[in-house]
Amino acid sequence: MSNCFILGCTLIFLLVSFVQSEHIYCNYYEYECADGRCIPYTWHCDGFRDCADCSDEANCNGAVNANIKTDFQSGLGGWTQERGDDFDWTLAYGSTPSSNTGPTNGRSGYSDYYVYIETTYTAYGQSARLRSPLLPQSNNLTVAFYYHMYGNTIGTLNVYRKSNVGDELVWSRYGNQGNTWRNAVVQLSHTGYGDNYIVFEGISGSSYTGDIAIDDIYIVDCTTQSFNCPNGMCISNNSQCDGFNDCGDWSDEQGCGKCLYCTYTRNVLIE
Known part of the structure; x- marks a missing residue:
């Protein structure tokens, strides 16, 4: 065993000991x-x-606090595919499989994950719904997110406030919005009564060029x-x-x- 190896090990030991003591x-x-x-x-x-x-x-x-960020880098991040809809949102990075529709990458770059609706095999008007974790009641809830709606047959993206009294539509976009990520901010005066959720609903258009994507969702309680x-x-x-x-x-x-x-x-x- 060389003297250099022993000296190197001694220096590493001393460095670790110093860091631990600090x-x-x-x-x-x-x-x-x-x-x-x-x-x-x-x-x-x-x-x-x-x-x-x-x-x-x-x-x-208690309920999940209303200050959360979901960037989809580690999966759905507590969001749930709702039952009773027609198909599911898809987790992806890079381009969507279909040409002339969907993003070419997530909002932050090629390796950035996002979720989208793949409309190649869906019928016109079918929907996919993605539900947030359980949220507390709040008087100052803000929902901020990025969306991508590019293609000749883009359908509709809806955002609902869901509670025990039903779904309330709080934001909606329809049709081709261009090949870019756009930011949306929704201010909610009250999140309803009882259980509270935010739901993103993607509705397919008439053909395969109807991919809709969302990324970087913030749900925050502004005070x-x-x-x-x-x-x-x-x-x-x-x-x-x-x-x-x-x-x-x-x-x-x-x-x-x-x-x-x-x-x-x-x-x-x-x-």
Whole structure:
């Protein structure tokens, strides 16, 4: 065994020991994120992602909080294919199989996943419905999402607010909207009574050039304690200027001062 190998192993051991000894433990009034970051304990299970890994919102009892993002990178993300419709939404990346319809990639690039309705083998007017996780009642719910409706025989994309009193149509588009991803923001004054869901319904057109896609769905409960992102998403004011891309477009980090290299300890910015 060479002296270089022994020296290398010793250096690695010392480095690991140093990193372990540098672990910062949170105070009793703080919550420790899974990545070691400390946040005020009152931010735990408050409906906002304050830990970069979202560990502060894991294992919280009750309905899913109304501050969620679904980008379909890990499947449907808690969304459910509804029973009783005619066919299902399809998870995909890259182009849809049919020519002259559908996106060529997800909103963020070729490897970005999205969901769409494949209309090659469907009849005119058939529908596919995708339902959100259970949401709490709210007076200030915002639904923001991206949609792609390109093709000569595009049908209809509907968004419903679903509760125990039925489905309420809150947004709709029909026909060819061009070969591009478009952003939509829907403000809801109340999410109904009892169980609450958001439902996306894609309705097929008359031919195979009717593929409709959706991506990057935000469902957020906007309050006076929220920072309103330009894309319609709301985040906790605590998440503004914290060095993390909480809005998804870095708008929550604009105007926060120049920071060429930053590290974070107990929410304190060190340049």
